[in-house]
Amino acid sequence: MYGILGLYWTLGGAGFPFGYENDSAAGLSILAGMHAETAAPVIATLGLVGAVVALVMTWSRDRERSRLVYLAFALTVAVMLALVIPDYRVLQTAAETPIFLVGVPLGLLPGVSLHDGFSWPVVNQFICIGGGMVWIATAVVYWRRSRDACGNSSR
Numbered sequence: 001m002y003g004i005l006g007l008y009w010t011l012g013g014a015g016f017p018f019g020y021e022n023d024s025a026a027g028l029s030i031l032a033g034m035h036a037e038t039a040a041p042v043i044a045t046l047g048l049v050g051a052v053v054a055l056v057m058t059w060s061r062d063r064e065r066s067r068l069v070y071l072a073f074a075l076t077v078a079v080m081l082a083l084v085i086p087d088y089r090v091l092q093t094a095a096e097t098p099i100f101l102v103g104v105p106l107g108l109l110p111g112v113s114l115h116d117g118f119s120w121p122v123v124n125q126f127i128c129i130g131g132g133m134v135w136i137a138t139a140v141v142y143w144r145r146s147r148d149a150c151g152n153s154s155r
Contacts, residue, residue: 002127003046018034018039022121025121030084050077050135071143077132078135079132082129096117
């Protein structure tokens with residue numbers, strides 16, 4: 001799905017979540033200097049390659065060296081999505097969520113809307129973290145299956 005979003009952004013679609021032009025609060029983000037023209041094709045390519053690799057990992061029970069390539073790819077993508085892309089705003093938003101969920105509906109935060117706490121760039125970072133967790137799970141399941149180990153206990 002993220003590969004399709006990258007393709008959408010490559011073709012000029014709105015909502016690219018990285019870089020100063022689309023995120024005025026990206027100051028401490030590692031992706032602050034990104035531009036949709038250059039980064040969106042990379043996102044599309046990596047997303048589509050990731051989909052192919054995930055399908056191969058699903059169907060393959062390879063016990064050779066290519067198994068290590070698939071595992072290295074999955075773990076690299078997982079680390080990038082879950083640890084490198086997110087910035088401080090994910091932690092800040094997680095801490096402020098109870099305040100927003102209680103204060104905004106009850107009118108305790110005048111002039112504040114839910115959008116103020118959950119902007120698209122921050123929601124996108126949560127999606128990236130979720131994608132990283134899915135890649136970790138994919139790598140673990142593939143590693144166990146490729147060793148003919150039990151899916152639950154790894155024996």
